[in-house]
Amino acid sequence: MSVNNHLSGTFPVIPTPFSAEGDIDLKSFKSAINYILECGVDGVVFPGLASEYSYLTREERLETTKLVGELTQGKVPFVVGASASTPEQVIEYSVHGAQAGAVCAMVMAPNKFAGDEQAMVNFYKELAQKANIPVMLQNAPAPMGAGMAIETVISILKQVPEIRYVKEETMPCGQRMEQLLAAAPDTLIGVFGGAGGRYIIDELDRNALGTVPACELTEVHKLLVDAHNQGQFEKALDLYCQMMPILNMQAIYRCSLTKQILFERGIITCPQVRDTGPKLDAKNIEELKKLYAKLDGLMPALKA
Structure with missing residues (x-):
């Protein structure tokens, strides 16, 4: 949702489907986008x-x-992920995203700046000047991100007012969000959660604007965030408990699990990943189907 041009709610991350040969499957890519949009995100x-x-x-x-x-x-609003290994690439992807219609650029500071606050400030200042759209600072834990201390994030926000949002994923996410919101400058609109949605109740209870999870359980994430926003806290908690076993698996198998569910639902044609992390095996898939069945009434049945 965009209220007074402010982002909030459920913002799933679109996956990149691949063929069995490892090429991008554009037909499945469009299918995944349409699935996410049809969930009312x-x-x-x-x-x-x-x-x-x-x-x-x-x-x-x-x-x-x-x-x-x-x-x-x-x-719906489109946030372009512009994280990359060099500042030049980040700026290019941010500018290209803005030209494509993105309303915000989500960016992690390149890992080479970890521990160097002034370098991060300079990086985000240059990005803000050239991106032409607001910035969402993504603070992911190492080794994916820099895992910055809250004090560092607040210092950057004070020096780069174009950063209007933070996606906080360094543990413990909820506590850090609360600390951040208490000390951030007025230029910060708010904070989103991520981490696959595994801490979503705690984040929303501490005034997160919403969540940026993977998309394998988009229907449930949307129902949960809406229920919480409407004060239906018990309903939100029940939804969280129902999807948590799958999110537990997703913490290990990540893109492999996301794509397996999309494949089993017929949304994409192949669960192929390029990611080098752990992959689901036959027993994992069997367990996943059993856990998915516990979401009966919340998610469509698997086609396979």
Whole structure:
């Protein structure tokens, strides 16, 4: 949702489907985007960690970002994930995202700046000057991100007012969000949660604007965030307890699990990943199907 141009609600990360040969499957990519939009989400993010962005070539990122902009235009806000290994790449992806229709750029500081606050400030200042859209600082834990201390994040926010949002994923997320909101400058609109949605109740209870999870349980995430926003806290907690076993698996198998559910539902044609982390095996898939069955009434049945 965009209220007075402020982002809030459920913003799933769009995955990047691949063929069995490892190429991007654009038909499945469009299918995944349409699935997410049909869930009534408040916005989308692409590419993020759950998109396997670090395994995409420059050309693939530019092409798919443009396509996301086309498919979401006039429907929901699009936040472009612009994290990359060099400041030059981050700026290029942010500018390209803005041209594609993105309303915000979600960016982790390059890992090489970890521990160097002034370098991070300079990085975000340059990004803010060139991106032409507001910035969401993504504070992911190492080794994915810099895992910055809250004091460092607050210092950066005070020096770079164009950073309007933070996605806080360094543990303990909820406590850190509360500390951040208590000391942040007025230029910060608010904080989103991530981490797959595994701490979503604590985050929302501490005034998170919403969540930026992977998309395998988009229907449940949307129901949960809406219920919490409407004061239906017991309903939100029940939904959380029902999906938590799958999110527990997702913490280990990440993109492999996300894509397996999308594949079993017929949304994408292949669960292939480029990510080098742990992959589901046959016994994992059998367990996943049993856990998915516990979501009866909340999620459509698997086709397989």
